[in-house]
Amino acid sequence: MNLPDIKEVIAIIKNALKEDIGKGDVTTESIVSADERYSGYFIAKENGIIAGLSVAEYTFREVSNNIYFKSYIKDGQRVSAGDKIASIDGPGRTILKAERVALNFLQRMSGIATLTRKFVDKTEGTKAVILDTRKTVPGLRMLDKYAVKIGGGQNHRFGLYDMVMIKDNHISAAGSITSAVVMVRTQHRNKYPIEVEVKNLDELRETLELQVDRIMLDNMSLEEIKKAVKITDKRAPLEISGNVNLKTVENYAKTGVDFISVGMLTHSVEALDISLLIK
Numbered sequence: 001m002n003l004p005d006i007k008e009v010i011a012i013i014k015n016a017l018k019e020d021i022g023k024g025d026v027t028t029e030s031i032v033s034a035d036e037r038y039s040g041y042f043i044a045k046e047n048g049i050i051a052g053l054s055v056a057e058y059t060f061r062e063v064s065n066n067i068y069f070k071s072y073i074k075d076g077q078r079v080s081a082g083d084k085i086a087s088i089d090g091p092g093r094t095i096l097k098a099e100r101v102a103l104n105f106l107q108r109m110s111g112i113a114t115l116t117r118k119f120v121d122k123t124e125g126t127k128a129v130i131l132d133t134r135k136t137v138p139g140l141r142m143l144d145k146y147a148v149k150i151g152g153g154q155n156h157r158f159g160l161y162d163m164v165m166i167k168d169n170h171i172s173a174a175g176s177i178t179s180a181v182v183m184v185r186t187q188h189r190n191k192y193p194i195e196v197e198v199k200n201l202d203e204l205r206e207t208l209e210l211q212v213d214r215i216m217l218d219n220m221s222l223e224e225i226k227k228a229v230k231i232t233d234k235r236a237p238l239e240i241s242g243n244v245n246l247k248t249v250e251n252y253a254k255t256g257v258d259f260i261s262v263g264m265l266t267h268s269v270e271a272l273d274i275s276l277l278i279k
Contacts (some may be wrong), residue, residue, distance in 0.1 A: 001090070003054060006064050009055060009058065010058060010062070013055070013058055015221055016057070016059075016101045016104070016105070017098065017101055022103040027102070028093050029240070031035065031091050032092045036091070036093075037089075037212075038091075038092040038279070039087065039279055040087075040088055040095070041084050041274055041277050042106070042273065042275050043082065043083070043089070043276075045081055046272060047079065047080050048079060048272045049116075049117045050076070050078075050079055051112065051189060052106045053071045053085070053086060053271050054072075054142070054154070055102075055109065056078065056103070056106045057102075059101050059102040060098045063097050064094035067094060068089040068090060069086060069088050070087045071086045076151075085274065088247040103276060104159070105143065106119060107271035107274050108143075108269065109143055110272035111266075112147035112148060112265060113148070115265055116147070116150075117152050119249055119260075123128065126184075126253040128194050128260050129259050130153040130154065130249075130262060131155070131156040131260065132154075132156055132261070132262065133156055134267075135243075135266055136267070141158070144266045145158065163195065164188070164265070165195050165197070165231065166194065167197045168218075174208075177206050178209075182193060183274060188229055195214040195216055196210070199220075204217070204232070212236060213237075214258075215236050215238055216239045216240070216241055216261075217257070218242055220242075222252065222261055225252065225255045237259065239259035239261055240255075240257050240259070240261070241260075244262050244264075
């Protein structure tokens, strides 16, 4: 799977390097000569799914083009503790300057992919699709959502601009679910898919009459979700959100819902432990 927008990825990398290096790496430039070359290996220190290898490579190349980077695996592959992931050879100063930023990207993205795969594995055998949310690190959404896809999940809307998502505050502002949907359709016709968040079965019944593209069951109990699936009877795709974790997701998936959105994929991810061992 290729990165979605190389120019934007490079912009993200440049900002990260500027933040870290600033006016220069005062330690490395004092100790490592300009003509000294280093080589090393990226090693997985725990089991997981790797994501972000090309981002790590681009990070080093932003500091110097005189870099040889070789991946031993592809994004999406499982690794075990001790596995070599990639090797690098190039100017010592470049490797030390870019090392932390490259690892930050690689570890975070691999952590997201690893957690996503755990959720996907828990829902195997059901039709439920694991989705991410907009609960991403500001400025890193493209990479966070890419890592979710590498882990086997799918992306929900990317931002506020590509899908209508009518939530409780919008419903309060409009006066009702029906009014909110009518206002959106009056403004945009059918330009954007419409999803409505409902908190109870009465709101579900009201929304079903509006023939929207998707309905989100927000923070409903397992029994309420089962009733919602029965009431809906395949008239609209159902998504659930709230209280979803690795202990609950399997039971939610077995209710027959179509989508399960999981904020913790990106807002509470634990980075996968990866090291760069330099010879």
